[in-house]
Amino acid sequence: MTSEIPSSVTTPKTDDIAAQVTAANKLAVERMLAAEPVLVDVVNAQEAIPELAEGRKILHAGPPIDWSRMCGPMRGAIAGIAVFEGWAGSLADAENMAAAGEFEFHPNHHFNAVGPMTGMTTRSQPLMVVENRKFGNRAFCAINEGLGKVMRFGGNDESVLKRLAWLRDVAGPLMQQALRGSDGVDVKNVIARGLTMGDEMHQRNVACSGLLLRELSPHLARVSKDADQLAELLAFMGGNDQFFLNVGMATGKSIMDPVRDIPMSTIVTAMSRNGTDFGIRVSSLGDRWFTAAVEMPQGLYFPGFTEKDANPDMGDSTIVETIGLGGFAMGASPAVAGFVGAGAASDAGNYTRSMLDICFSENPEWSIPGLDYQGVPTGIDIRRVVDAGVAPVINTGIAHREPGIGQVGAGIVRAPMDCFTDALEAFALQLGI
Amino acid sequence: MTSEIPSSVTTPKTDDIAAQVTAANKLAVERMLAAEPVLVDVVNAQEAIPELAEGRKILHAGPPIDWSRMCGPMRGAIAGIAVFEGWAGSLADAENMAAAGEFEFHPNHHFNAVGPMTGMTTRSQPLMVVENRKFGNRAFCAINEGLGKVMRFGGNDESVLKRLAWLRDVAGPLMQQALRGSDGVDVKNVIARGLTMGDEMHQRNVACSGLLLRELSPHLARVSKDADQLAELLAFMGGNDQFFLNVGMATGKSIMDPVRDIPMSTIVTAMSRNGTDFGIRVSSLGDRWFTAAVEMPQGLYFPGFTEKDANPDMGDSTIVETIGLGGFAMGASPAVAGFVGAGAASDAGNYTRSMLDICFSENPEWSIPGLDYQGVPTGIDIRRVVDAGVAPVINTGIAHREPGIGQVGAGIVRAPMDCFTDALEAFALQLGI
Numbered sequence: 001m002t003s004e005i006p007s008s009v010t011t012p013k014t015d016d017i018a019a020q021v022t023a024a025n026k027l028a029v030e031r032m033l034a035a036e037p038v039l040v041d042v043v044n045a046q047e048a049i050p051e052l053a054e055g056r057k058i059l060h061a062g063p064p065i066d067w068s069r070m071c072g073p074m075r076g077a078i079a080g081i082a083v084f085e086g087w088a089g090s091l092a093d094a095e096n097m098a099a100a101g102e103f104e105f106h107p108n109h110h111f112n113a114v115g116p117m118t119g120m121t122t123r124s125q126p127l128m129v130v131e132n133r134k135f136g137n138r139a140f141c142a143i144n145e146g147l148g149k150v151m152r153f154g155g156n157d158e159s160v161l162k163r164l165a166w167l168r169d170v171a172g173p174l175m176q177q178a179l180r181g182s183d184g185v186d187v188k189n190v191i192a193r194g195l196t197m198g199d200e201m202h203q204r205n206v207a208c209s210g211l212l213l214r215e216l217s218p219h220l221a222r223v224s225k226d227a228d229q230l231a232e233l234l235a236f237m238g239g240n241d242q243f244f245l246n247v248g249m250a251t252g253k254s255i256m257d258p259v260r261d262i263p264m265s266t267i268v269t270a271m272s273r274n275g276t277d278f279g280i281r282v283s284s285l286g287d288r289w290f291t292a293a294v295e296m297p298q299g300l301y302f303p304g305f306t307e308k309d310a311n312p313d314m315g316d317s318t319i320v321e322t323i324g325l326g327g328f329a330m331g332a333s334p335a336v337a338g339f340v341g342a343g344a345a346s347d348a349g350n351y352t353r354s355m356l357d358i359c360f361s362e363n364p365e366w367s368i369p370g371l372d373y374q375g376v377p378t379g380i381d382i383r384r385v386v387d388a389g390v391a392p393v394i395n396t397g398i399a400h401r402e403p404g405i406g407q408v409g410a411g412i413v414r415a416p417m418d419c420f421t422d423a424l425e426a427f428a429l430q431l432g433i
Numbered sequence: 434m435t436s437e438i439p440s441s442v443t444t445p446k447t448d449d450i451a452a453q454v455t456a457a458n459k460l461a462v463e464r465m466l467a468a469e470p471v472l473v474d475v476v477n478a479q480e481a482i483p484e485l486a487e488g489r490k491i492l493h494a495g496p497p498i499d500w501s502r503m504c505g506p507m508r509g510a511i512a513g514i515a516v517f518e519g520w521a522g523s524l525a526d527a528e529n530m531a532a533a534g535e536f537e538f539h540p541n542h543h544f545n546a547v548g549p550m551t552g553m554t555t556r557s558q559p560l561m562v563v564e565n566r567k568f569g570n571r572a573f574c575a576i577n578e579g580l581g582k583v584m585r586f587g588g589n590d591e592s593v594l595k596r597l598a599w600l601r602d603v604a605g606p607l608m609q610q611a612l613r614g615s616d617g618v619d620v621k622n623v624i625a626r627g628l629t630m631g632d633e634m635h636q637r638n639v640a641c642s643g644l645l646l647r648e649l650s651p652h653l654a655r656v657s658k659d660a661d662q663l664a665e666l667l668a669f670m671g672g673n674d675q676f677f678l679n680v681g682m683a684t685g686k687s688i689m690d691p692v693r694d695i696p697m698s699t700i701v702t703a704m705s706r707n708g709t710d711f712g713i714r715v716s717s718l719g720d721r722w723f724t725a726a727v728e729m730p731q732g733l734y735f736p737g738f739t740e741k742d743a744n745p746d747m748g749d750s751t752i753v754e755t756i757g758l759g760g761f762a763m764g765a766s767p768a769v770a771g772f773v774g775a776g777a778a779s780d781a782g783n784y785t786r787s788m789l790d791i792c793f794s795e796n797p798e799w800s801i802p803g804l805d806y807q808g809v810p811t812g813i814d815i816r817r818v819v820d821a822g823v824a825p826v827i828n829t830g831i832a833h834r835e836p837g838i839g840q841v842g843a844g845i846v847r848a849p850m851d852c853f854t855d856a857l858e859a860f861a862l863q864l865g866i
């Protein structure tokens with residue numbers, strides 16, 4: 001069509017820039033598609049991230065934030081993890097210490113890590129390791145705690161800390177031995193199969209969790225020295241439909257990190273929220289976060305809760321939307337549409353189709369049978385988001401706004417458009433336009 | 434509409450009969466929906482079916498058939514199982530003995546059992562037990578052998594017999610102990626979940642196989658005394674996407690047996706094929722088989738094979754279509770449409786919709802998200818089949834026509850219409866119409 005436009009409208013300069021951006025975005029998506037994410041290990045956090053060994057560092061979900069602006073469930077999780085790490089004797093002590101500046105807060109994203117919801121990462125937790133074998137980088141995420149009262153939703157009572165101790169002392173070491181005795185788990189393949197089995201890998205991970213158990217259970221059986229511990233871990237993994245979520249998140253991080261810092265690329269490399277701010281990063285714009293107030297999910301609430309109880313959107317889990325899953329793959333998961341209140345199951349494909357409009361490409365290896373093997377939308381382009389006026393759609397869990405309570409529902413939410421317009425302005429400014 | 438028809442057309446007698454048939458079919462479907470199938474045990478075949486302890490009895494798939502009319506893969510399996518049971522020293526000996534009448538052949542269906550493809554059931558095999566807790570009856574099926582060269586597709590070499598011995602000596606006993614240490618596996622629930630995960634439970638069982646592994650693996654870990662054996666069994670179950678098929682089949686048998694012998698009911702209680710004949714049974718027509726020549730599947734062949742290599746349709750596995758799964762649930766499984774050559778994935782729902790026309794009802798507990806939670810078609814009514822001229826659709830594996838080779842493809846096939854017209858004639862005759 002451009003050939004029909006008078007040459008006075010498209011100057012050589014903007015033409016040239018458009019071609020450079022297209023080439024840069026093509027490279028970005030090529031790197032995404034070339035990724036070879038493999039779950040290879042579980043390691044202690046301070047081994048994975050040596051900086052955690054010193055001081056009282058707490059990594060959290062989303063862009064940077066200080067204690068004074070943190071939402072309720074994030075504060076609840078901070079207090080709980082400080083007790084878990086032995087830095088505070090009680091939740092109240094921990095809150096006082098936090099207010100007095102005795103903890104250092106950093107985003108997970110600044111340390112090759114991601115975490116769901118509150119996203120607590122501290123020195124003694126076991127972290128799963130996904131290695132992108134194509135580019136040699138590694139990404140980390142804690143082991144999923146299961147449903148109910150859990151720290152990622154702001155839970156911090158005795159039962160929550162006890163489970164974290166079990167993950168550290170039993171589950172983590174067993175998974176470590178099992179993975180080290182295996183060739184690793186090819187996560188790209190697991191996700192491809194999951195998409196044919198109704199998972200979108202954000203609010204529905206039941207298929208991938210089962211596929212992961214299939215791969216890991218023989219290795220776990222070989223390394224276990226204690227039948228009861230083995231049975232307990234198998235039951236924990238098998239009883240947690242969201243077990244795979246954290247693997248998918250580390251996978252997303254491992255795929256997107258090599259896409260950072262491509263000059264001229266307008267592809268989004270991270271989307272993340274801390275419960276107060278939503279932040280995005282863009283390939284050619286370095287490590288800068290473009291933030292806006294995070295939105296409130298529209299969704300369905302568990303019995304006894306309403307939207308008045310809900311905290312705004314939270315977590316690093318939007319890394320899965322960044323790689324074309326979650327809300328972007330809703331068409332693969334008609335069953336999730338009802339769970340997140342996204343309308344009729346048969347309309348789930350419309351979400352996927354609309355996300356194609358804001359993405360540079362699609363992923364032929366991650367395709368959706370029910371949409372006649374449409375590949376998932378891949379490579380969110382800030383130009384397309386702004387041009388189309390369509391913000392990325394996200395499937396998300398909803399936490400109670402008060403600390404210590406936990407999950408109250410699930411829903412869908414949009415990334416705030418201001419993140420994308422601000423980033424596009426910064427991109428233009430950088431080019432001197 | 435009947436009120437507008439002149440009374441001369443509908444006589445009191447036929448009106449009355451129609452009402453009785455409707456009431457009988459309502460009862461039949463109520464029994465189907467009330468079933469509570471639970472996988473409770475694995476037992477030695479001669480414990481499950483005491484008649485197998487005496488003589489050289491071989492149970493096979495489909496309606497009754499003698500050696501002279503058996504197809505190639507059925508003969509291959511008979512020869513193999515006779516060697517396995519120690520009745521013959523070689524495959525050649527076994528064939529001579531079969532021709533000389535030294536084995537007794539009976540359908541699985543005559544002994545509360547079912548078997549896929551050739552469906553061999555003999556005295557020393559371990560059989561899975563599904564109990565219908567609502568009605569107290571039990572149904573049996575052997576453990577799935579996996580893919581590749583296997584006895585159900587007519588394979589009979591050393592590797593096939595070795596695997597059967599492992600199932601008898603290792604897998605069966607471990608599964609027995611695990612199930613006896615559990616409350617059993619609620620198969621109705623597993624199938625309900627599988628339908629939301631892309632399984633149709635005939636040619637696609639990957640989700641249900643994983644769900645079953647999730648349920649069984651902790652119990653297996655608790656009872657195992659040998660880590661290598663446990664790892665081997667977990668790897669076998671986890672590496673076999675069709676592992677659940679045989680559980681689903683025993684489930685189908687356990688659901689349909691209490692539906693037999695309801696006076697006036699025109700609901701199909703079994704569909705089955707022996708590779709030569711297709712047979713159906715109808716509730717009010719007792720144990721009689723209505724048979725016709727079995728048809729050739731239309732499908733896709735594995736590399737190196739064509740339809741010239743194919744044996745006609747075979748196996749008791751059509752019990753899953755009898756309960757509304759397999760081809761009837763194609764809409765749940767867009768990914769299977771490509772595998773069986775049934776056209777575009779997005780058209781898979783059309784198969785399910787067309788089967789609603791020949792069924793008495795649908796199953797609200799087994800619903801298909803992608804079809805906005807349409808329940809699977811339930812209760813094949815021979816009157817509707819004949820009236821609509823639409824035969825039940827079946828998703829099936831395809832065996833090589835020669836003994837000893839194995840699976841060559843997968844496809845779809847229709848039940849022969851003659852079975853239904855013959856049964857309807859017999860039904861009319863019984864009523865004196």
